[in-house]
Amino acid sequence: MIDYKNELNKGQYEAVVRTDTPLLVLAGAGTGKTRVITYRIAYLINEIGIDPERILAVTFTNKAAEEMKHRLRSLVGTAAGSVWMGTFHSISLRILRRDGQTVGLKPGFGVIDQDDRMSLFREVIKTLRIDHKKYPPKQYMNKISWFKNTPQYVEGQIPDAGAFHRVDEVFREYQKRLDEQFLIDFDDMLSLTIRMFEASEEVRQYYSAMFEHILVDEYQDTNAIQFMFLRLLAGRSGRICVVGDDDQSIYGWRGADIRNILEFDKHFSDVEVVKLTENYRSTADIIARANTLIKNNAMRRGKELTAHLETEGALEHLSLLNETSEADFVTKTIARYAEEGISYGDMAVLYRTNAQSRNFEVNLNKTGIPYKVVGGTAFYQRREIKDLLSYLRFFDNSFDSVSFSRSLTTPSRGIGTTTIDKIREFASKNAVSLTEAVKQMFSAFGRGQQEAFRQYITTLDHLASFTKVSDMVNAVIERTGYKEYVLANESEEEAKKRIENIFELYNAAVAFEETSPEGTLTDFLASTSLSSSTDETAGDRVSLMTIHSAKGLEFDTVFLTGLENGLFPLYGSIDEPELMEEERRLCYVGITRAKRNLYVTCAESRIIYGNRTVSARSYFLEEMGFEKAKAVLAPSSRQFSDRFQNYSRRPSRTQNKEPLAPSKAGRKVRHEKFGEGVVINTTGEGAAEKAEVFFKNAGGLKKIVTAFLTFVDE
DNA sequence: ATCAGAGGTGTTTTT
C-alpha cells in the first residue's frame, strides 16, 4: 500500500491526484519530477483502477523510459510492464507497425539510421548534379528534416522551391528513394502517425479511446508536431498531464517550441497548474547561484527554487590558463575526491561542445581514472556493428539498397560500386528486389563475380534457417569471416576493440530476446536505429558529457567547464537574445546537476580549430555572482598575444596562418627505433608536423611526426 | 578495386 500523503509533499501530492482535468506540472530541477510521474501512474492503476495498458507515458530518451519503468515496478510490480512507455519516436513506431498500412506502409518497413540517411542524401545530390561544395548534402538533410517536423508537412505540403536551391527536387528524389526501399526515416515516425490519425478517424478514435491517461515528461522540449500528436489523442479537455520546466528548455535548435509549455493553458481547457519549487537535490548555495542566473531571462513563467539541503561541500569558480590546466585541475580534484571516498560514478565533467572532451580524456587517461564519454559514437553507429548489421538489414528487407551495397562490399569480395550501381539501376527500372535483380543479371557477370555472388547469397539464405535473432547475428559473424577481415586490416589493438564490440552485438541480441520475447528481426533492427549513445550505461566511472546529455541526471560532484564567451555562450548566440536565453537555460541545467560540489571553470585561452585563441570570461559567471577569480597558474600569455585572436566570433580562416616553422631540412636527428638520420624536408606544423627523414641504417626514407625526433648536435 | 595522400571543409547541442 502506498501512503501518497506521506511520501509526497503537498505540491507533488496535488500533481498526483488531480486526474480529472488537463494538468500542467511546472517542476523545477530536483523537485521530484520523476517521483510525481511514477506515483501518478501508480495512483491511476491502484486507486482509480485504470488498466495499465491504457496509460501512455512519453519520455525524452529511451534510457529515461527504462528508468521510469524500473521505478514504477517497485511501486506497482509487473503491471509496470504493460504501461505504454517510451519516446515519441518509439511509441509512434509501435503504432505504425500495427496500423501503418492505412498510410501505405508495407508491413515489414525498415528504419533508416542517421548515417545511411546522410549517404542517401549524398547520392541524391549527385544524381541531381547539384554542386555538393556549394550546397552540402548535410544542409539539405537538415532542412528537410526540419521541414518534416512542421505542421505544414504533416498536412501534406512539400518544401517550397524558393526556400533553398532546388530543395523541392531533392526532397522528392530523397523521398522517392526511401519509398522504393520501403524505408522510413526518423522524422517520418511522428509525421506519418499524425497523418494517419488525421486520415482515418477510425484509427485516431481507437488510440484516443485506448489511452485513457497521457503523461508527458520534459514537456518544455516538445515541438509543434509532438503537440499535434498529443492533441489528437487527448482532445481539448482530455486526461493529459504534462511535466516540465520552462527554465530547462534547451532544444529550441531542434525545433522544440517553448510556447508549448508557456501557453499550455491556452491549448487545453480547464487546465490546472501545479508548481513544484522545493529542491531536494542540491545544497542551498548551489540553488542560490542557479536562481540568480536564471533571473536574467525574460521569457519564462517565473519561479524560484527553494533549497532543502543546507550548504556543505564546495562551490568554486576557477580561471585557468588554458585548456590543459583546466583539465589538470579537474583531474586532480577528481583524484582528491576519490581518495576521500566519493565514487567515480558520482562525478561528472560537463561541457558545451563534444570537442572539449578530448583534453579531459587525455588527462584522465594519464592518471588512470576510469571515465566514460557519454555521447560519443553510439554503439550501433560503430563501423563493425553497422557492417554486420547491414547483412541483417538486407536480409530483412531486400529493397534496402544502402545495406545491400554495404554488406556486399565488406569484407571486400571483388564487387565494387560500378557493379552495384548497375544492379540498383536494373532493380529500380524493373521494380524488382535487389536479390531478384542479381538473379536475372547473373549470366552477365564474370566468373569471379558469379562466385562471389553465390557465396553472398548462400550466406543470406542461411540466415533464413534461424528464428532467433541472436542466432542470426551469430551466423553473420561466423559466415562472413568478418573477424578475420578485421584482424587482417587493423592494428592488433584496434582489432581487439572491434572484436569485443562484435561479441557485444551478440550480447545485445540475446538481451533483446529477453526483453522482447515476441520481437522479430525487424523489431531488433528498428531498436538499433532508435538507440543513441546516451542510452548506454556508465558503471563506476567519471562521466564526461555535454550539458545537453546531462539533462535529467544528477551527480554529487560536477565540473562545469569552458565558461568563456564564444564557447559558452557559444558564438552566434551572443547577439541573439532568444538564443542567449537558451544558452543561459543550458547553464542553469548544468548548475542544477550538482548535489554537493560544484566547480565552474574557464580558461583564458584554448586551441580552437588548431588556433590558440584568447577568450573573455563568460557573461554567465558574473550573472551567477562569481567575481573575477584569482587566476590559477598566472597567465604569461602576453608574449604570445599577437598570435592570439579573440574568440567572440567565429574564427576566420585566412587571418590566422601561423608563420611556417623555420626549415629543419638538412639537420641531423635521432629516432628511438631508427637511429640517426637526416631531415630531407618537413610538412605540417605544430603537433602535426612531419619530417621526411633519411635513416642510413634503417631502411632509408621515412615520414615521421617530428615529436618523435630529437636533434643531434653537430 | 583498392589505397594512400592531398586538399578542402566544417563544427553546437540529438530523438
Added chain:
DNA sequence: CACCTCTGAT
C-alpha cells in the same frame, strides 16, 4: 584540428 571526399597511382 580532425574528418571527409576526391584523386591518382598501383
